[in-house]
Amino acid sequence: MKHILSQEQICGDFYSRRFEENREEETLILNMGPQHPSTHGVLRVILSLDGEYIMRAEPVLGYLHRMHEAMAEHRTYLTYLPNMGRVDYLHAVAWNWAYVGAVERLGGIEVPTRAEYIRVITCELNRISSHLLWWGAYLLDLGAFTPIMYAFDDRELILDILQSVSGSRLTYSFLRPGGVAFDLPDAFLEEVRAFIPHLRSRLPMYKALVTDNTIMRHRCEQVGDLPLEMCQRYGATGPVVRGSGMAYDVRKAEPYGVYPQLDFQIPVESTCDAMGRYLVRMAELEQSLRILEQAVEAIPAGDCLVKGAPKPRWKAPAGESYFAVEGARGKIGVHLVSDGSATPYRCKLRAPGFSNLSLFAELAQGTLLSDAVSILGSLDLVIPEIDR
Amino acid sequence: MKEYLKQIKNLWSLIVGLSITGDNLFRRTVTVHYPRRQVDNLASFRGPIELLPSAKDPDIPKCITCMMCMSTCPSGCITVVKQKVPKATPEEEQAMAEVEARGEKVKKHTAPKNPARFIYDFSLCSLCGLCVEVCPVNSIGFSSDVYMVVRQRSELKLDLLARLSAKTRTEGKMKEVA
Amino acid sequence: MLKIILNPEFLHLILAAVAVMAFVAANGLVLVYMERKIAGHIQRRPGPYEVGWHGILQPIVDAGKLIGKQLFTPDGADGLLYWLAPIVSFVWVLPLFIPIPFGPKLIAYNMDLGIVLILAFAGVNLLALCMAGWGSNNKWSLLGAARAVAQSVAYEIPLLLSIVAVAFTSGSLSLGTAVQQQGGWPWQWNIMVQPLAFLIYFICALAETNRAPFDLPEAESELTAGFHTEYSGMTFGLFFLAEYANMIVVCAVATALFLGGWQGPVFPGVWWFLAKMYILLFIMIWLRWTYPRVRFDQLLNINWKWLLPLSLANLVMTALLTKLF
Numbered sequence: 039m040k041h042i043l044s045q046e047q048i049c050g051d052f053y054s055r056r057f058e059e060n061r062e063e064e065t066l067i068l069n070m071g072p073q074h075p076s077t078h079g080v081l082r083v084i085l086s087l088d089g090e091y092i093m094r095a096e097p098v099l100g101y102l103h104r105m106h107e108a109m110a111e112h113r114t115y116l117t118y119l120p121n122m123g124r125v126d127y128l129h130a131v132a133w134n135w136a137y138v139g140a141v142e143r144l145g146g147i148e149v150p151t152r153a154e155y156i157r158v159i160t161c162e163l164n165r166i167s168s169h170l171l172w173w174g175a176y177l178l179d180l181g182a183f184t185p186i187m188y189a190f191d192d193r194e195l196i197l198d199i200l201q202s203v204s205g206s207r208l209t210y211s212f213l214r215p216g217g218v219a220f221d222l223p224d225a226f227l228e229e230v231r232a233f234i235p236h237l238r239s240r241l242p243m244y245k246a247l248v249t250d251n252t253i254m255r256h257r258c259e260q261v262g263d264l265p266l267e268m269c270q271r272y273g274a275t276g277p278v279v280r281g282s283g284m285a286y287d288v289r290k291a292e293p294y295g296v297y298p299q300l301d302f303q304i305p306v307e308s309t310c311d312a313m314g315r316y317l318v319r320m321a322e323l324e325q326s327l328r329i330l331e332q333a334v335e336a337i338p339a340g341d342c343l344v345k346g347a348p349k350p351r352w353k354a355p356a357g358e359s360y361f362a363v364e365g366a367r368g369k370i371g372v373h374l375v376s377d378g379s380a381t382p383y384r385c386k387l388r389a390p391g392f393s394n395l396s397l398f399a400e401l402a403q404g405t406l407l408s409d410a411v412s413i414l415g416s417l418d419l420v421i422p423e424i425d426r
Numbered sequence: 427m428k429e430y431l432k433q434i435k436n437l438w439s440l441i442v443g444l445s446i447t448g449d450n451l452f453r454r455t456v457t458v459h460y461p462r463r464q465v466d467n468l469a470s471f472r473g474p475i476e477l478l479p480s481a482k483d484p485d486i487p488k489c490i491t492c493m494m495c496m497s498t499c500p501s502g503c504i505t506v507v508k509q510k511v512p513k514a515t516p517e518e519e520q521a522m523a524e525v526e527a528r529g530e531k532v533k534k535h536t537a538p539k540n541p542a543r544f545i546y547d548f549s550l551c552s553l554c555g556l557c558v559e560v561c562p563v564n565s566i567g568f569s570s571d572v573y574m575v576v577r578q579r580s581e582l583k584l585d586l587l588a589r590l591s592a593k594t595r596t597e598g599k600m601k602e603v604a
Numbered sequence: 605m606l607k608i609i610l611n612p613e614f615l616h617l618i619l620a621a622v623a624v625m626a627f628v629a630a631n632g633l634v635l636v637y638m639e640r641k642i643a644g645h646i647q648r649r650p651g652p653y654e655v656g657w658h659g660i661l662q663p664i665v666d667a668g669k670l671i672g673k674q675l676f677t678p679d680g681a682d683g684l685l686y687w688l689a690p691i692v693s694f695v696w697v698l699p700l701f702i703p704i705p706f707g708p709k710l711i712a713y714n715m716d717l718g719i720v721l722i723l724a725f726a727g728v729n730l731l732a733l734c735m736a737g738w739g740s741n742n743k744w745s746l747l748g749a750a751r752a753v754a755q756s757v758a759y760e761i762p763l764l765l766s767i768v769a770v771a772f773t774s775g776s777l778s779l780g781t782a783v784q785q786q787g788g789w790p791w792q793w794n795i796m797v798q799p800l801a802f803l804i805y806f807i808c809a810l811a812e813t814n815r816a817p818f819d820l821p822e823a824e825s826e827l828t829a830g831f832h833t834e835y836s837g838m839t840f841g842l843f844f845l846a847e848y849a850n851m852i853v854v855c856a857v858a859t860a861l862f863l864g865g866w867q868g869p870v871f872p873g874v875w876w877f878l879a880k881m882y883i884l885l886f887i888m889i890w891l892r893w894t895y896p897r898v899r900f901d902q903l904l905n906i907n908w909k910w911l912l913p914l915s916l917a918n919l920v921m922t923a924l925l926t927k928l929f
Contacts, residue, residue, distance in 0.1 A: 068743050090747075090900060117500040120554035181816060181897025184447060187647035191456050198467055205472035205568065211554045219555070223470070247446045247894075252436035253817055254896050350498050350560050407747070408820075408899045440895070447646045447894045456648045 053098045057084050065093055070410075072101045078175060078414075079421025083398070085410070092410055095402040097395055102425040110385035115141050115215065116350050118382070123209035125387060126423035128168040131161045132365040134213040137385075139294060139361035140372040141215040144354045147347065152340035153217035154296045158333045159230065160200060160212060161363075162326045166237070167196040168366035169319050169326075176316070176415040177248060180257050185248055192240055199229050216347030230334050234327050241323065249320065258313040262401055262413035265310060273393040276368025277322065278417055281315035283308035288364035299336070302329050312416035319418070353380050367391055367418050391417075391424040468570040472553045475546060476569040477590045484594045487587070488565035490539045495557035495566060503550035504557060507543040511535055541587070548574070549582040613713075620712030624701040632848045633663040639889050646893045673837030678741055681834065685739030690835065690842035693732035697849040700725050704856045705780045707866045707874035718779040719767055722857060723760070726812065729850065730756045733821060733831050736843075740834040748831035751900055752821035755811055758907045759818075763808035765915035766801040769922045770861045773797055779857070783865030793864040800918045802862045804911055806884075809854035811903070813847060816892035820900055855884040 057067060070083040080101040086094040106125055110118050122137045123130035135157060142149065149157075170193045174186030197207045202223050204212040212219055248254055269279045279286055287304045289297045305321030307314035356378040362371040368390025375384040394417045402410050458465050477487035489506070496504045512535050514522065522532050558566050576582055637652065637660065644651025652659025677683055703718025705711040715721060730753060737749020773794065774782040786793050795802045811818040821831055832843050859865055859880040866873030898906070 066743060066746075068747075087747075113500055117498060117556060120500055120552050120556070124552075177896060181819070182895060183643070184450075184647050184893050187649065188450075191648060201467065202470045205470060205555065206553065207471075209552075211552075219559070243446060246439075247443050250439045251443050251895065252433075252439050253898055255436070256902050257896060257899055350494075350556070406899065406901065408897075443894050444890065448890065450648060451642065451645050451890075453648065455645070455650050457650065459650060459653070 053082075053084060053096070057086065057094070057096060061086065062088070062093055064088065078419055079424075081395075081414075081419065081421045081424075083410075083414075085402075085407070087407065090406050090408075092402050092405055092407065095399050095410065097398055099395075099425055102421050104422075104426065106426045107385055107387060110382050112381065114350060114380045115348060115352055115354060115382065118385070119214070120209070120211040123206075123211050124422070125389070125426055126365065126367070126370075126391075126420050127209050128171060128420055129164050129366040129370075130208065130210045131157070131164040131212060132363050132370055134210065135161060135295075136361050136363045136365075136370045136372040137374075138213045138215050139363065140359045140374045141348070141354070143359035143361055144357060144374055144376055145215065145348065145352075146355075147216045148344055149217055150341045150344055151296070151338055153342050153344075155333050155337040156203075156218045156222060156342060157213060158295055158297070158300070159330060159337070160203070160210070160218075162329050162333070163196050163200060163230070164210070165366045166323055166326050167193045167200075169323055170196075172319065172366070172418045173244070173248075176418075177254070179411050179415045180254060182248070182254070185244070188240075188244070188247075192237055195233055195236065199226065199233060202226060202229070214343060214347060217341065217343035219343070221342040227334055227337070230330060234330055234334075237323070238327060241320075244320070249316070255313065257408070257412050258316055258416070259309075259311055261312045261409045262405070262416060263310050264397070264401060268397060268400065272397040274368070274397055275390050275393065276365070276418075277315050277318040278368065278394050280305065280318045281307050281416075282310045288362050288369050292362055294361070294363060296333075300329050300332050302332075312412050315416045315418075351380050353378060354382075362388075365390060367420065367423070368394060387426055389423040389426060391419050391421070395419055395424055468572060471570055471572060472555060472568040473571045474548045474551065474553075474569055474574065474584065475557060475566050475586070476571075476593070477544060477586045478565050478567050479590060479594060480540075484597075485591050486540045487544070487590055488563045489541050489544065489561075490563055490565075491541045492562060494560045494562065498556050498560045500554065500556065501550040501552055503547040505543070505545040505547075506541050509537045509540070509542040511537045544586040546584045546586050547582065548584055549579055617713055620702065621698070624698055624712065627701070628698065628845070628849045628852065631852055632845045633667070635848045635851070635885065636663040636666065636844075638885070639892075642886070642889050643893050646890075667841065670838050670841035675837050675839065678834045680741040682739040682741070685735040686834075687839075689732050689736035689739060690839040690846070692735065693729060693846040694842040694849070696725060696728045696732070697846050697853065700849075700853045701856075703779050704853070705783050705860060705865055706856075706877050707872065710866075710874055711780055714780045715778060717777050719771060719777045719857075722853065723764060723767070726850070726853070727756070727760065729812075729846070732846075736835070737831040740831070742834050745831045745833050748821045748833070752814065752831060754900075755814075755818065755820065755903060758904055759808045759811035759911075762804050762907065762911040762915040763812065765912075765919050766798075766805040766808070767857075767861065769801045769915070769919045770794055770798055772919075772922045772926050779860045779865075783860050783867065786864040786867055788864065788867040788869050790864075792867075793862060795862045798862070798918070798922070800914065801922075802858070804915050804918070805858060805862070807906075807911065809858065810888065810891065811907070813850045813854060813888075815847075815851065815888055817895040817898045818903055819892075819897060820903065851885060851888060852881070855881045855888070858884055 054067065054069070061067070066087045068085045068087055070085055072080045072082045074081075082098040082101060084096045084098060085092050104124075106121050109121055113121070119134065119137065122133040125133050141147070170189040174189035177185040200210065201207050203220060203226055204210045205220075206212070264274075264278070264282050266279070266282045266284055269282050269284070275286065275288075283306060285304045285306045288294075290304060302325045305318050305325060307317050354374075354376040356376055358373070358375045360371060360373045362369050364370075369388070370390060371388030373384075373386040373388070374382050377383040398414065398417065401413060405413065477489060480486050480488045491506055491508045493506055496506050514535055518535075522534070526532050553568075555568070558568065640662070641651040641659070650659075652662035655661045655665050677686055700722050702712040703715045703721055705714075733752040733756075734749050737745045737747075737752070740746075770782065771777050774785045776782070782794070790796070810816075814821050832840055835843060856877075859877060863880045863884075864876075865880075866877040868876030
């Protein structure tokens with residue numbers, strides 16, 4: 039016996055119904071649903087397909103909304119710090135840094151130079167591990183199952199190094215307002231010095247196996263053409279905008295920490311396609327290694343936490359502050375508003391993934407379904423950061 | 427025509443890719459094959475927290491029941507209960523009454539500093555380490571117990587005092603054997 | 605009636621059918637283990653290890669798991685098509701083994717038109733995919749099935765043309781004859797005479813069996829398992845076995861046509877046949893774990909713009925040369 043489905047049952051929920059309203063003829067409405075192997079996290083994209091071509095695409099967010107900004111209003115400045123590691127767990131140190139920098143600006147807290155160097159070293163190591171994971175996951179989306187295993191092999195070394203100093207392997211709550219929580223163990227600098235040439239020796243293998251592979255080139259070249267003015271309209275940052283020709287990097291544009299004293303370049307590609315974004319990230323791996331080399335030699339002795347750093351019940355002076363850092367995905371910003379009490383009045387988190395994803399609706403029009411997967415991968419989205 | 431030749435030239439990258447994976451096929455595996463072998467860097471890992479024993483009596487933690495860890499924890503997973511003031515026996519009460527009658531200061535019983543109960547809900551803990559940092563007597567530390575396995579969620583509500591006693595006992599036994 | 609059953613050729617056929625089923629099942633198990641082990645070692649990890657010595661009993665346990673799973677029909681699925689698809693997919697692969705010469709005398713039925721039988725029956729796999737895709741009541745399966753149709757239909761043509769080129773050189777459409785015309789040593793194999801045909805045949809074989817880099821119909825990361833999304837348990841197991849059986853068929857045909865079949869020095873023919881077949885299977889597995897997936901329109905481009913003209917040119921050359929010499 040066949041059931042008669044009501045219109046509501048056919049169309050599903052509110053978003054699907056709204057999508058149905060302006061439907062073109064002969065199109066298939068498909069939910070690249072919250073559960074899907076290649077949307078990195080819980081992202082839902084409603085697609086209107088004509089055969090294999092996407093007529094309309096609309097990302098639906100909120101499946102991973104954990105109310106981080108609301109939690110800030112119920113935590114003290116110090117107890118809110120572990121939340122920052124969970125917003126984007128792949129580049130947790132950068133989110134830590136953005137928040138801690140905002141608190142320091144608010145309270146006028148100085149940071150010792152050694153702590154600044156430790157921050158740079160751990161942030162760049164974390165950036166390398168984030169890019170390695172992105173690389174592996176991107177190729178997994180494209181159908182190659184081995185590069186992710188090779189990337190994780192190298193990533194394990196980074197995770198071991200970061201574990202020896204902070205005790206965690208993924209969600210580091212390692213920075214504090216006024217410095218870092220723990221000083222470096224004895225073997226740390228030696229391990230980093232050994233890691234740098236190891237990764238450098240692996241990069242040519244990655245290039246030969248993947249970057250030069252003609253099948254992969256055909257999947258990424260001329261896919262997802264993202265003109266610069268579209269990036270600027272949506273506020274995209276990070277490798278997305280650097281793959282479209284603009285050399286904007288927060289470390290050079292609004293310098294923070296000891297980055298002004300370190301010599302590195304910003305890789306830029308002007309092809310505006312997924313291959314450009316891919317090459318930018320691979321070049322950033324090499325630049326991060328350069329920064330690590332310099333930081334490891336230049337790190338001075340000293341305190342790792344300033345005397346008089348905020349204690350748990352520290353009250354911030356009333357006011358506002360904003361601090362931005364360059365994360366693996368783009369510009370991470372934290373805007374803190376304080377009313378003089380021990381908990382923030384408002385904490386606004388600017389996630390780079392949110393701006394990067396918002397251009398997907400316009401970018402995906404007219405592309406094939408496989409290309410949409412390739413584009414999503416090249417934008418390097420981490421949904422927890424988008425939904426916060 | 428040039429396009430076609432370029433496409434054919436690009437096919438060489440496929441052979442290069444095959445040679446890389448083929449080479450990896452005959453290399454040793456890089457995984458640590460648990461449980462035959464185990465990782466060796468657990469000492470620096472932040473596992474579930476444990477109480478550190480006091481110098482006088484290894485069965486009793488250094489904890490002074492100040493409740494700083496309980497109020498600082500962002501997840502609210504620590505529960506500390508103070509010990510009650512012990513009731514005085516009838517002889518002691520009589521002795522105290524005599525001292526009071528003489529007009530001297532009475533020494534009343536006070537509760538012992540260490541806690542009566544210290545419950546730690548590992549299912550809520552985010553391993554942030556704030557409790558370890560704020561403890562004024564350094565009574566909390568991270569353990570390296572990464573192989574904790576439970577069958578029910580309620581088993582993750584750990585009684586840290588019992589775990590401390592168990593640890594002291596096993597360490598004592600190991601010392602005896604050695 | 606009794607005369608028909610006791611006819612030696614008929615008995616031979618029945619025996620061969622049973623032997624073929626046993627062969628397919630056994631080889632399926634071996635292939636599953638081989639694939640997982642090779643995949644593991646390419647990725648620098650052990651692969652199956654716990655069940656039996658180095659995981660050698662893993663496929664049996666896997667089969668047990670698949671058999672033990674719940675069989676259900678998705679809501680709104682077309683019952684007949686949904687259940688018929690895996691059965692058709694698996695059962696139709698079995699006749700493909702009939703004309704393949706495993707050894708000098710090990711051939712189920714020496715047909716004069718063996719190649720035609722194989723090509724004809726291989727096309728039915730496509731029907732099974734369509735039934736699976738439509739009957740699942742799932743838009744993702746539908747997309748997978750649509751892709752599978754276009755891909756299979758397209759790649760059958762260069763496959764046919766390259767096989768016909770070999771048939772020209774060997775003078776008959778029978779696989780047994782093709783093997784007998786070759787010799788034991790590598791320079792006597794057909795691959796020396798028709799290298800381009802072998803390459804085209806191999807690429808088309810990858811596409812026909814939906815193996816990477818042409819595995820779009822079952823693209824795991826794009827289409828959440830494509831046409832077999834809604835299948836679990838033994839139905840999925842049947843699709844799985846059918847895919848491996850297809851792989852075995854195409855590699856066996858390649859061995860017979862291009863690599864000298866059972867011809868070889870010293871050892872009995874059947875071992876040489878199996879060895880050559882397994883080398884080709886190893887290459888297919890190796891390719892799967894190395895390359896990303898080809899996009900759908902690029903896949904069709906490869907076929908219509910490259911393989912088809914090349915195989916046509918090859919055929920014309922072969923015809924000319926055969927006529928002239």
